[in-house]
Amino acid sequence: MKVYNAMEPLVAEALNENWSEMNIPCKCEQCKNDVFAITLNNLSPRYVSKGNGIAFVKAQYFDKQMMANIYVRIGEAVKRVAENPQCENYQR
Numbered sequence: 001m002k003v004y005n006a007m008e009p010l011v012a013e014a015l016n017e018n019w020s021e022m023n024i025p026c027k028c029e030q031c032k033n034d035v036f037a038i039t040l041n042n043l044s045p046r047y048v049s050k051g052n053g054i055a056f057v058k059a060q061y062f063d064k065q066m067m068a069n070i071y072v073r074i075g076e077a078v079k080r081v082a083e084n085p086q087c088e089n090y091q092r
């Protein structure tokens with residue numbers, strides 16, 4: 001069995017587009033993945049059973065309200081990672 005979380009590509013897109021302007025001390029891949037994971041954990045998933053279902057969900061939910069919600073969650077995740085970075089740049 002295989003399902004896809006349609007929120008995943010939406011969050012990835014929002015994160016990729018805005019990553020360079022985010023208020024986070026470290027911009028490495030690990031920190032980005034941490035923000036990505038935390039954001040997805042705090043958003044209700046939208047599971048679809050086909051990869052092409054993502055386009056459908058995307059079209060249906062690609063509105064200002066949902067994107068605003070995604071950006072709020074990304075902001076929260078960025079704050080958490082900024083306060084407690086897990087990547088090796090901060091391990092001593």
Ligand SMILES: [Zn+2]
Nearest residue numbers: 026028031087
């Ligand atoms: Zn980092």
